[in-house]
Amino acid sequence: MATVYAMTTLTPLPPLADDLEFLSIVSEWDTEAPHNQWSASTLVPATFRPADPARVFVVTNNKGGVGKTTTAVELAAAWAAMGLRVRLIDADPQNAAITYWLGVEYPEGLPLAQRYNLRHVFLGADPDPQNANAPVREVTLDEATYPTKFENLYVVPCGADLARVEYERTTGTDNTLRYAIAESKMPFDVTVIDASRTMSLVTLACLIAGDDAIIPVKPGALDAQGVLSISDTIAKIQRRENPKLRVAAILTTMWEKTNLAREVEEQAAEDYPDAIVSPIRKTTSVGEAPATHQPTRLHAPRATAVADYGQVARLLLNPVRVA
Template sequence: MEEVSMTDQATRAHTAITRHGSQPIEPGRTTAVINQKGGQGKTTTTVEKATRLAQRGMKEGKPTRRVRVIDGDGQDGSLTAILIPQWQDTPPAERWELADVMLGRCTLDQATWPTIVPGLDVVPSSEAVNQFSRVATDPGREWTLHEAIEDSKRDYYATFIDCPPDLDEMTLAALVAADGIIIPIKIGGLDFKGLAQLNRTLAKVRKRLRPDQVTHAIIVTQRQQNGLTDDVIDQLLADFPDALHATVRATIRVGEAGFAEQPVLLFAPECTAAVDYREIADVLFVDGEAA
């Protein structure tokens, strides 16, 4: 897809894609959604991408493939609060979560649960996941999540990791586990400056641990029409020439969906953000089944 200028976008039908500089993400890959600063739209981006892929896998009302999301952020209000694990019939002592996986108490499959979205499974998280960063350092512990995904016996079309809003041990493990990354960013001076530290971390991970890792997409969330937004988008295009660049229009529907504990693609499927997230997912993940 050729680059589309902001002027051109104003005179034609809206498109969420500013520039498509990346190859589609292949089935079976693991993607980390990361930004070290909170409030950038990481969780929303993860939930909506995963929901869209699960919807595309539905045939005659039944899922023909599955998508897994891993909640790497143990804070209240994280991904687990939207994609609530459907584990009501499981004894509390057996309701495994990501902390149990990272600390060797169970397998990733044992900590994977269905959600209200058909075909979409979640590995939930809580504050207990912070124990992973506090336990004694073991050689190679940054490979823990990668190994857990590799050891999984379940077949998933895509795996997403919603990273914490910092660069701690859990984030490092998520980056090592990821074949590629998506970076959501909300436009603001301090928000944009935080990318510099993230880029330094990514450079180290790719040099020492994952030289095959790529940046799939840069997604500007809650886009507003102003000069600062245009300037930052231009800079992002220059800094990440090989990534897909996209924007998601601001709408209160995203916040309302979170309050309702639903993906916006279920809560308000025709709102502007839902339209944009759907388009971005269909370009990032091309398999001949996109609607």
């Protein structure tokens, strides 16, 4: 049966203005430049290969508050603005931040019990309480994917009940999301997953489902270590469950010109020589956007962080596709 969505008018996400103050793109760092002459730039090593369509990007770091959710939303919004169809998966039960930030548009008249979220993809729909023998019904990822108010941008919501996956797990749970994406029939160009900082079974499933990891780092002494500890996790997953996972970008979020930011970027480039390393400049309007229930790209289209995320979004995908 075809799903009938409420006839709300979709808001197009604006294209990037081309007179924004973009960061310069370099293929190697000028490590010799003294601090006063050094300026922020985006490192795109010659060995970096942009992704092909149908890529799954997983935004991950086991540090909290480093800009994971912001990165997932703004990259998704940037790709949607380029005309790509984007599915954004909220996989952090603690905050359900994307679900709050963007909201989802349920089909008109859809009963509460049939409003699915990521938990249902893992555990199925609860059996009918009226019928003790009713089996758990499997729920596909497509059934849990809803439009937002924004053109080309779809969300798989989640709630605190996603945590149930941890204690109701069955064998093969860690592969659930990978299979669910592979079996999806909806024509998405890109999938973006906002993974939790907690290394839960759901987070593991996200890393197994991913093709490209995006690691936001907030420059700070502890955050430099944060890159290292997520590196161990990623290396382990690459060795065991998901050899195709690669680190595509390290983004220094809430970026300000400090020696520490520069050190973190140099360390990131050394650890991941094939990845993009880019600052995302600190921008007040980024903090305001969630409460306006729209991406910063729409709330403050001229914000520096919008330019930075827009540039990274273009670099990450094959230019032929995003021309």
